Amino acid sequence: MKVEIRKSLSRTINTAQYENIIIKCEIEVSEEVETQSDLFRLQKEVTQKLIDDYKNTQDKVMKELGLEEKHAFVEQPIQSKSIPITVALTPEEESEIFG
Numbered sequence: 001m002k003v004e005i006r007k008s009l010s011r012t013i014n015t016a017q018y019e020n021i022i023i024k025c026e027i028e029v030s031e032e033v034e035t036q037s038d039l040f041r042l043q044k045e046v047t048q049k050l051i052d053d054y055k056n057t058q059d060k061v062m063k064e065l066g067l068e069e070k071h072a073f074v075e076q077p078i079q080s081k082s083i084p085i086t087v088a089l090t091p092e093e094e095s096e097i098f099g
Contacts, residue, residue: 004030005046009054025054
């Protein structure tokens with residue numbers, strides 16, 4: 001039986017603060033298989049080829065762009081500008097609000 005296998009791998013890499021690069025690789029294979037074990041073997045091979053292609057592509061892209069060193073950018077937490085407020089309610093107001 002003839003089978004077609006199509007797989008893709010995509011990764012978004014943060015290269016600088018507010019700057020990303022997306023690397024995507026795809027592979028498509030059409031092949032005759034006789035048994036289910038042949039199909040599993042083919043799926044495994046296609047997955048490995050895709051991973052190898054992605055690794056090579058990422059290495060070339062990062063080298064070409066001068067981004068071989070991987071940096072991590074930690075986002076600064078947003079400082080809360082809220083001010084805690086305490087409100088004293090009368091029993092009537094509390095009953096009206098909370099039932």
